[in-house]
Amino acid sequence: MLNIALFGPPGAGKGTQSEYLISKYNLYYISTGDILRKEIAKRTPLGLEAEKIMSSGGLVSDEIIVQIIEKTIKNNSQASGFLFDGFPRTYVQAYILEGLMLKLNTALSSLISIELKEEESVNRLVQRGKISGRSDDNESVIRKRLNEYRTKTIPVIDFYKERGIFQAVDGSQDIKDVKKSISNIMSKELHKELFNVIIFGYPGSGRASYAKAISEKYGLENMDMSKMLKTEIANNTLLGQKIKAHYENEETVSDEIAVQLIEEKLEKSHNANGFIFKGFPRTLVQSYILDGLLKRHQSSISMVFNLDMTAIEAIQMHDNKHITDGSMNKDKSTANTIRRFKEHEKKTLHVINKYNEQYGVKKIDGTLSFDEVFNQICLEIESVFPDFE
Numbered sequence: 001m002l003n004i005a006l007f008g009p010p011g012a013g014k015g016t017q018s019e020y021l022i023s024k025y026n027l028y029y030i031s032t033g034d035i036l037r038k039e040i041a042k043r044t045p046l047g048l049e050a051e052k053i054m055s056s057g058g059l060v061s062d063e064i065i066v067q068i069i070e071k072t073i074k075n076n077s078q079a080s081g082f083l084f085d086g087f088p089r090t091y092v093q094a095y096i097l098e099g100l101m102l103k104l105n106t107a108l109s110s111l112i113s114i115e116l117k118e119e120e121s122v123n124r125l126v127q128r129g130k131i132s133g134r135s136d137d138n139e140s141v142i143r144k145r146l147n148e149y150r151t152k153t154i155p156v157i158d159f160y161k162e163r164g165i166f167q168a169v170d171g172s173q174d175i176k177d178v179k180k181s182i183s184n185i186m187s188k189e190l191h192k193e194l195f196n197v198i199i200f201g202y203p204g205s206g207r208a209s210y211a212k213a214i215s216e217k218y219g220l221e222n223m224d225m226s227k228m229l230k231t232e233i234a235n236n237t238l239l240g241q242k243i244k245a246h247y248e249n250e251e252t253v254s255d256e257i258a259v260q261l262i263e264e265k266l267e268k269s270h271n272a273n274g275f276i277f278k279g280f281p282r283t284l285v286q287s288y289i290l291d292g293l294l295k296r297h298q299s300s301i302s303m304v305f306n307l308d309m310t311a312i313e314a315i316q317m318h319d320n321k322h323i324t325d326g327s328m329n330k331d332k333s334t335a336n337t338i339r340r341f342k343e344h345e346k347k348t349l350h351v352i353n354k355y356n357e358q359y360g361v362k363k364i365d366g367t368l369s370f371d372e373v374f375n376q377i378c379l380e381i382e383s384v385f386p387d388f389e
């Protein structure tokens, strides 16, 4: 998981930079200020309690902050990462964040501080107050907020400097230059993370060839399930013998075998930049298994592709493929082909829909040429990881 906290005085541009970060890196955005303003608008007990303190420019109690943050994190625990804006704001809250991250088996990756001189903060906030309608954007409250920042929030910096995850950015630059500085930090952070891709598509849509090409271009370990199964059989390992029995009975392999294979490969792949999964997960159960397996490695899914085509187009491609490559006999029988297509429609489409809701699946027109499809996949990958090229 990539968890980022944006830090800086009021008016430094945290909100503006957040918009760009959440859309680009698919992070779940948590702004404690926004949540509190919503609670106030809804006139909830929590909102009413916070209202007075906020309009005077003070900090609301850590108890209130814990309640809202814990709820938001718990409701979005499947997110690929969080972006915190306006939190942690006190030394105590820094410890609270540690605890909350630990509960999710993760940690804060980086605290990015957008630095700005106090007078510049005041100028910007007074200007913003003319259009924002925020009751705390007037000069006397702004001074109080900056005083709170100086006395209670600045000490948080030491907490993160000691942990080696503090990064400063000059907030007086143009918005686009601040964005560039933050992008550079994000790129470095992403390289510390595993980049995990799943590729879906009908049988015969070319998933294996794309998985191989992606794996080679970006240094991702190729988790091609059918290839892994065949390798085990060829090496005649204990697991291979079990798999062979399944294959001979025309059954799909059990989840236990799949888990064991993936677990082994995850353990062994220390130098990979991440993983590309093909042929797994193919059921909802397997998608939860994959979440669990990746979580054990403090990781999660980064991007999901679907090679888009109709079933008829897929059957044509499937047919052509088997005429040209002379692949396994059992793959060629019509009954087996129908079984695999049915499996895909009955089970795997649900998995694709689930990922689409969770992360947004990238649809690629699978009827185009290999080069065109691969090019589009690369563009998508590089739009998030520009210096992966």
Ligand code: AMP
Binding pocket: 010, 032, 033, 034, 036, 053, 054, 055, 057, 058, 059, 060, 061, 065, 085, 086, 087, 088, 089, 093, 136, 145
């Ligand atoms: P912001 O939108 O981040 O500028 O926050 C507006 C106001 O909400 C602050 O001046 C505080 O009164 C309150 N607030 C937001 N986040 C926190 C926090 N983490 N701890 C305490 N008070 C907060």
